[in-house]
Amino acid sequence: MKLIRTTSYEELSQQAAAEIISRIQSNHRLNLGLATGSTPTGVYKQLIEDHKKNKTSYKEINTFNLDEYIGIAKKDPHSYHYFMCENLFHHIDIPLDQTHIPDGTAKDLKEECLRYEQFIQEHGGIDLQILGIGQNGHIGFNEPGTPFDSRTHIIMLAESTRKANSRFFDSLEEVPKQAITMGIASIMASMEIFLLVSGTSKAEALARLMNGAVSEQFPASVLKKHPNVTIFADNEAAALL
Ligand code: GLP
Numbered sequence: 001m002k003l004i005r006t007t008s009y010e011e012l013s014q015q016a017a018a019e020i021i022s023r024i025q026s027n028h029r030l031n032l033g034l035a036t037g038s039t040p041t042g043v044y045k046q047l048i049e050d051h052k053k054n055k056t057s058y059k060e061i062n063t064f065n066l067d068e069y070i071g072i073a074k075k076d077p078h079s080y081h082y083f084m085c086e087n088l089f090h091h092i093d094i095p096l097d098q099t100h101i102p103d104g105t106a107k108d109l110k111e112e113c114l115r116y117e118q119f120i121q122e123h124g125g126i127d128l129q130i131l132g133i134g135q136n137g138h139i140g141f142n143e144p145g146t147p148f149d150s151r152t153h154i155i156m157l158a159e160s161t162r163k164a165n166s167r168f169f170d171s172l173e174e175v176p177k178q179a180i181t182m183g184i185a186s187i188m189a190s191m192e193i194f195l196l197v198s199g200t201s202k203a204e205a206l207a208r209l210m211n212g213a214v215s216e217q218f219p220a221s222v223l224k225k226h227p228n229v230t231i232f233a234d235n236e237a238a239a240l241l
Contacts, residue, residue, distance in 0.1 A: 013042030
């Protein structure tokens, strides 16, 4: 794993965005894996700014999001569909039918997991996957204990994750209890991975990732086994290294 330390969240966002843009420039048909949460929003802002200024085009790009809540309609402002449209898709020239997110309202959710996994593979797999990290080490919504060989699946959210994400909802009760997430093996199949880590609240998780053992109890630790991972961390997140 290569670690890039930056002095601020803004610099983290700029540096990661610059690398993403260079991957898009060298492959107009890049399959780009995307994440939600607060951390990647700065990168998305940079991508939008660059698209407006420099006309970087996403017309042939396909995107694949990591996860989606179960039981939340796409049009609901709490859905990750909505989040991605607001924070990225509506501001660049990507055709919406080339943006892919698991459907958390599918009638048959198990079937939806299989479909999504196969769909990614049929598209040739993910070239570059953007990841954030949960305080408990989750990647996507793969909570501690998720097997490393897991593919896209249904997961029960940890209480700590529901609490952390309750800031986006009116109350904790409204936070869904389940989600569909790409599995650990699905994420590891990506050719390249960028992990974005920002803020004091992630310092312990980053220290555990860098210094701790590879264990299913700390899902992000699996990234040590991937040949092409770059971690972008700001000073606050890197404070315990
Ligand atoms: C969410 C998402 C993850 C994200 C994580 C951290 O639960 N499912 O993909 O990486 O939480 O989010 P944040 O960047 O807001 O700290």
